[in-house]
Amino acid sequence: MKLKGWKELTPGAVVTEPGSSKKFKTGSWRAFKPKWIEENCIQCLFCWIYCPDMAVKVKDGKRGEFDYDYCKGCGICALECPGKKGNKAIVMEEEGK
Amino acid sequence: MPKIVAVTGNEAVAEALRQVDPDVCAAYPITPQTDIMQRFSSFASNCKVKTEMILVESEHSAMSACVGASAAGGRVITATSSQGLALMWEILWIASGDRLPIVMPLVNRALSAPINIHGDHSDGMGARDCGWIQLWSENAQESYDNTIQAFRIAEHMDIRLPAMVCLDGFIISHSINRMEYLEDEKVKNFVGDFKQLNPLLNIEKPVSYGPLILTDYYMEYRKAHEHVMSKVPGVVMQVADEFEKMTGRKYGLFETYRLEDAEVGIVVLNSAAGTTKDVIDDFRAKGIKAGLLKPRLYRPFPYAQVGEALKHLKAVCVLDRADAFGGSFGPLFMDIASSLYIQDKKPLMFNRIYGLGGRDYMPDQAELVLNELAETVKTGKVKSVKEYIGVRE
Ligand code: SF4
Numbered sequence: 147m148k149l150k151g152w153k154e155l156t157p158g159a160v161v162t163e164p165g166s167s168k169k170f171k172t173g174s175w176r177a178f179k180p181k182w183i184e185e186n187c188i189q190c191l192f193c194w195i196y197c198p199d200m201a202v203k204v205k206d207g208k209r210g211e212f213d214y215d216y217c218k219g220c221g222i223c224a225l226e227c228p229g230k231k232g233n234k235a236i237v238m239e240e241e242g243k
Numbered sequence: 244m245p246k247i248v249a250v251t252g253n254e255a256v257a258e259a260l261r262q263v264d265p266d267v268c269a270a271y272p273i274t275p276q277t278d279i280m281q282r283f284s285s286f287a288s289n290c291k292v293k294t295e296m297i298l299v300e301s302e303h304s305a306m307s308a309c310v311g312a313s314a315a316g317g318r319v320i321t322a323t324s325s326q327g328l329a330l331m332w333e334i335l336w337i338a339s340g341d342r343l344p345i346v347m348p349l350v351n352r353a354l355s356a357p358i359n360i361h362g363d364h365s366d367g368m369g370a371r372d373c374g375w376i377q378l379w380s381e382n383a384q385e386s387y388d389n390t391i392q393a394f395r396i397a398e399h400m401d402i403r404l405p406a407m408v409c410l411d412g413f414i415i416s417h418s419i420n421r422m423e424y425l426e427d428e429k430v431k432n433f434v435g436d437f438k439q440l441n442p443l444l445n446i447e448k449p450v451s452y453g454p455l456i457l458t459d460y461y462m463e464y465r466k467a468h469e470h471v472m473s474k475v476p477g478v479v480m481q482v483a484d485e486f487e488k489m490t491g492r493k494y495g496l497f498e499t500y501r502l503e504d505a506e507v508g509i510v511v512l513n514s515a516a517g518t519t520k521d522v523i524d525d526f527r528a529k530g531i532k533a534g535l536l537k538p539r540l541y542r543p544f545p546y547a548q549v550g551e552a553l554k555h556l557k558a559v560c561v562l563d564r565a566d567a568f569g570g571s572f573g574p575l576f577m578d579i580a581s582s583l584y585i586q587d588k589k590p591l592m593f594n595r596i597y598g599l600g601g602r603d604y605m606p607d608q609a610e611l612v613l614n615e616l617a618e619t620v621k622t623g624k625v626k627s628v629k630e631y632i633g634v635r636e
């Protein structure tokens with residue numbers, strides 16, 4: 147996306163386009179990446195509820211993949227995930243490893 | 244017919260606010276401003292204005308409530324002094340950065356510690372670079388006139404910036420002046436209806452205020468702010484011309500007094516200008532060509548115009564009613580020095596700090612400065628660039 151010059155900005159940084167935060171891909175901030183281990187998943191959807199960035203996708207009531215465009219790697223999902231028999235269904239891995 | 248009255252500066256400002264009848268006011272009491280908001284809240288309680296008064300627990304909250312109300316789409320006011328302004332400081336930047344045209348009388352008072360309730364300019368000077376417009380006022384009439392004009396300047400569609408109207412605590416705020424009130428209708432027509440720009444309460448067109456702006460855009464927003472500030476002097480003059488047509492009272496970016504043919508000049512803000520003008524007359528009678536420049540639009544500072552107005556002088560003394568503790572000079576001196584820096588020919592300059600914590604500025608102090616200016620011209624040398632005057636050794 148071509149960045150705007152200072153003459154093209156809305157006064158006071160007011161955002162006039164609803165839903166435009168979708169264009170702001172915050173995934174690049176991530177230092178740790180959550181990894182989903184499907185076989186340990188009990189489909190409780192805690193991750194979906196707790197994720198502050200709506201970065202856990204759900205389709206037809208089923209847990210889907212992470213949306214890495216927006217996941218900031220905060221690790222909340224991994225902390226909350228109960229997993230199966232003590233085995234987490236989400237683990238955090240260092241980016242670039 | 245305009246009404247001639249004898250009122251205090253605070254009374255005059257409260258009257259201007261009543262006549263404008265803003266939508267929202269959030270304020271917290273602090274001496275010497277309290278009197279403005281006390282009067283204004285009785286106007287609200289007695290249905291003389293339709294303003295929604297918001298009770299808050301501090302000035303930080305007062306300015307925060309103003310930011311919310313202004314973003315929501317209202318015409319918004321508050322008022323403060325000294326520590327109150329200091330407590331607002333964080334939110335002052337948000338009001339200006341969000342480009343919210345809040346109007347705030349600032350009744351200038353010294354900052355603590357030591358605690359002091361009297362008039363000096365340390366409060367306003369501390370907030371001079373926070374992106375607000377600052378109009379400074381010599382007396383009750385100017386405080387009233389500046390308050391009315393501040394709405395037009397702040398709310399101008401090319402500007403949309405908050406504005407402070409500064410007046411000296413106690414000296415002006417609590418002393419009775421002779422002045423003229425305009426008729427309510429005239430003030431209402433002059434300020435006109437408040438025009439909204441991206442109001443939060445317009446659910447047809449949803450907007451967000453205060454987004455996170457990082458390295459990719461922050462600098463562009465700052466450049467845009469600097470640019471809009473540069474448009475303020477033009478709008479101030481346009482509004483002043485209209486105001487003059489209505490009232491006959493002429494305002495500019497600054498006032499000059501016997502300056503055109505002067506050899507020496509004093510630059511001073513607010514109430515001390517009155518005393519200085521009197522003493523200048525005495526010196527003129529003695530054959531010393533003295534003059535004065537009193538800034539009115541202090542932020543943004545009209546550097547080019549001020550420099551032009553002062554460059555022909557042989558010597559200039561800048562009187563500061565606040566010090567800037569940087570081991571350097573008073574804030575006004577630094578601005579005047581910058582104005583003259585860009586001129587090829589410039590006067591000899593010195594800085595005197597006076598009147599801190601409300602200490603009276605007496606004619607003998609103006610005499611002292613004028614004598615020193617005359618001496619400087621004679622010797623061609625500045626004895627000392629910065630000194631306090633009216634202080635005990
Ligand atoms: S790491 Fe944080 S942002 Fe990413 S999916 Fe988990 S909860 Fe959401």
Ligand code: SF4
Nearest residue numbers: 187188190191193227
């Ligand atoms: S919190 Fe863990 S177990 Fe629950 S749905 Fe998410 S990944 Fe599966």
